[in-house]
Amino acid sequence: MSTRLPLTALRAFEAVASHMSFATAAAALYVSPAAVSQQVRALEATLGYPLFERLGSSIRLTAQGAQLLPRVKRGFDELRRAMEEAAHSHDATQLTVSMLASFLQRWLLPRLPGFHRAHPDIDLRLSASNLVVDLAGSDFHAAIRFGGGRWPGLTATHLFDDWLVPVCSPEQLERLGPIRSFADLRGWTLLHSDTEPWNDWVRPLFGKRCQVPARSVLDDSAAVAIAAERGHGAGLARWSLAAADVYNGRLACAAEWAVRHRRSYHLVAVPAKTRLPAVRAFGDWLLTEATAFPPPPVKLRR
């Protein structure tokens, strides 16, 4: 940007275009019509073309004026909203958090009533999105992310680790018996997800030389759990997403071992917002819930 935005002129233009009158625009801005006229004229001079056609008593937008208007209106609307929000920021007890839909549905949602009981004053708004939102450039206060723990420019607090657990329907476990060795895998159809191939589980336990082919790859972890529940085979599930189904008996752990996931859950926020009371309260509550969330009831390979 070499030259500064002509803000006053743009504001005058917006007012005139909105009211389609210099006089009423001037009244709305609490200034004289002459002032508005001069501002608009100055803007036209810098752009090099007219924004209005003057027809003596009335005016109308030129094509260029009509093109300029929507953008300018959107810009000022956003600024007005910003000031509006800022003016009421003391009584804003809202807390907006973004996270993956799978985590929200399978882990957080069942625990949420507890949070509302502990903090009835906080108006928590959860947004399930599979896109990674830009916390610095958005209105979100925080996000729950699954990853390595390093996000540049953001503070991350570790919530809990995840585990790779083979799961299947209870009937199938009954019929085929638990997986104890690499050879035991032979009898099973293995269900892979995009992000968690079975080799991530096989190698840490049986060595790098052991491998399984990646067939029946489903697009996400939740789908693998569902397919396993329906008896389509052994799914390599993330414990965070499968735990509830294991506890209520719809899924069974198919193997003796679980392997620690490389990634884990974090509460992530811009440094400044980390210090907000509501964010701290939510983070503290998440941490106690996370601590109370037991690892899978099998042997754990870290």
Place this chain on the structure above:
Amino acid sequence: MSTRLPLTALRAFEAVASHMSFATAAAALYVSPAAVSQQVRALEATLGYPLFERLGSSIRLTAQGAQLLPRVKRGFDELRRAMEEAAHSHDATQLTVSMLASFLQRWLLPRLPGFHRAHPDIDLRLSASNLVVDLAGSDFHAAIRFGGGRWPGLTATHLFDDWLVPVCSPEQLERLGPIRSFADLRGWTLLHSDTEPWNDWVRPLFGKRCQVPARSVLDDSAAVAIAAERGHGAGLARWSLAAADVYNGRLACAAEWAVRHRRSYHLVAVPAKTRLPAVRAFGDWLLTEATAFPPPPVKLRR
């Protein structure tokens, strides 16, 4: 709005928050650090709380500052983009037009090469949307709409009328013969769309006393044409969407008569943009194409 936006102060705040420094923000705005300091201080005074924590040599955003920043940034970004566009509006040969996906695919797209040949300088961008875009508040130059011809605040030029034509697969027409009377409808499965019930065709031809029940209602006109093509029955199609398939033999006109549709196609724009050369060129071209588009090859009931 009782009080005007503190635009200069907001601009100073944005610059400081973006650079995380009063000094470099001042340099970016071509003013002294003192000026920036005063502006930010004034903004903090009107809001009643600090936006930055001053740590002597460095600063950081407060939580409220971090909440304010994204909105303010978005607002100014929009204004900067507006000025950017406006500065290059002379060499902007872009033309953006919104319309229904069905019209785009089945009527406009096959004719488009002709437009590009006639106007190679115009960079036409088509947007298929089933929502009615707000032309006054968007960057679209124009839209093609199917309707009665009256849109308040917008100028509409009539392109062509549409016709309700019963269509079916050629084999079915062979087997059942053309529909000539109300009684002939007995033998047919009638495929309705949401917006064009068969009674719209039956009543003008056979009188208000004749009616057919509305079974197998599909959700849009294009779906009806496809179902008819597959031999599922007689669909009441809009000629504009079915014509291409009739000409290439995939569909046949199932009846002797077509009935004029209540609605017709229009090119719609904000008055000011109607006068843009590119919009006129596109409108003129559409009009000649529309004139060259023949009505269905059956008897016409207007």
Place this chain on the structure above:
DNA sequence: CAACATATTAAGTTTTTCTTAAGATGAAAT
């Protein structure tokens, strides 16, 4: 054609914004 409503221009005034120069304040170095 006169009366009216509206926009524009020019000159002068007010207000805002900015600069300069002299403090503060905290971090890093001695």
Place this chain on the structure above:
DNA sequence: ATTTCATCTTAAGAAAAACTTAATATGTTG
């Protein structure tokens, strides 16, 4: 601990901008 440095802040005056008033132009309406 003290100096040094980099940074932000404050206060007063200067510059720039935005605004007002009053006279003028330009279509529209009765």
